[in-house]
Amino acid sequence: MLQLADVRTGYGRSEVIHGASIEVPSDGVAAVMGHNGAGKTTLLRAAVGLLKCSSGAVLFDGEDITRLRPSARVRRGLAYVPQGQQSFGQLTTMENLQVVADGRRGGAALIDEQLDLFPALRELLTRRAGLLSGGQRQQLAIARALITSPKVLILDEPTEGIQPSVVAEIEATITELTRRGDLGVLLVEQHIGFALEAAQRYYILEAGRVTHSGAGGSASESDVRAAMAI
Numbered sequence: 001m002l003q004l005a006d007v008r009t010g011y012g013r014s015e016v017i018h019g020a021s022i023e024v025p026s027d028g029v030a031a032v033m034g035h036n037g038a039g040k041t042t043l044l045r046a047a048v049g050l051l052k053c054s055s056g057a058v059l060f061d062g063e064d065i066t067r068l069r070p071s072a073r074v075r076r077g078l079a080y081v082p083q084g085q086q087s088f089g090q091l092t093t094m095e096n097l098q099v100v101a102d103g104r105r106g107g108a109a110l111i112d113e114q115l116d117l118f119p120a121l122r123e124l125l126t127r128r129a130g131l132l133s134g135g136q137r138q139q140l141a142i143a144r145a146l147i148t149s150p151k152v153l154i155l156d157e158p159t160e161g162i163q164p165s166v167v168a169e170i171e172a173t174i175t176e177l178t179r180r181g182d183l184g185v186l187l188v189e190q191h192i193g194f195a196l197e198a199a200q201r202y203y204i205l206e207a208g209r210v211t212h213s214g215a216g217g218s219a220s221e222s223d224v225r226a227a228m229a230i
Helices: 040-048 070-076 093-101 107-117 119-124 134-146 164-178 192-198 218-227
Strands: 002-011 014-024 029-033 053-060 078-081 152-156 184-188 201-206 209-215
Touching: 002 040, 014 029, 014 040, 014 053, 014 184, 014 201, 029 040, 029 192, 040 053, 040 078, 040 152, 040 184, 070 078, 078 134, 093 107, 093 134, 107 119, 107 134, 107 164, 119 134, 134 152, 134 164, 164 184, 164 192, 184 192, 192 218, 201 218, 209 218
Parallel strands: 014 209, 029 184, 029 201, 078 152, 152 184
Antiparallel strands: 002 014, 002 053, 201 209
């Protein structure tokens, strides 16, 4: 389980997150929602170690990892897919996958697993990642993260700016992943319906503070929309 306990963080002297606490189940989804500028990405960056916490703690499987580097957090089982469908644009789809798989035990099998999850990528293995659509690059980014066999997958706006047909595929894959029972997901998502459908627990972030939280599921949608004044 990943837990952020009373975390404060920000950029330079500007504090953006003011004592936020969230918990990610070891076999389900915690969704973080909020308007643009609420601090959602900043919170995720603190979770993976890209930002230092000025106070509070980040706990993973009971271990305090607050002071660990991002690379050490990855080794313990955290994987992060930031916004923007990031990949190596000059490399092919397969080369992007191999960069992560090389040196890992069963690397070829790990690649095959991800291609089963994202079958559209099989037909694109020789294409440069820079020539893929936004949706295809996002599938590739998630596949690259999953090759590390994480315990917790952190996704920042995985459906942002992507064509609706691929959004549905990505949503279905995330839902399928969490049904395996061995993966926790921390999800920042603007699509409230999908976020709640996937999540066991939700958190609403407003101006760097968790203002509301509750059980996931579609029954909570009216509460979330009211809390976000949508």
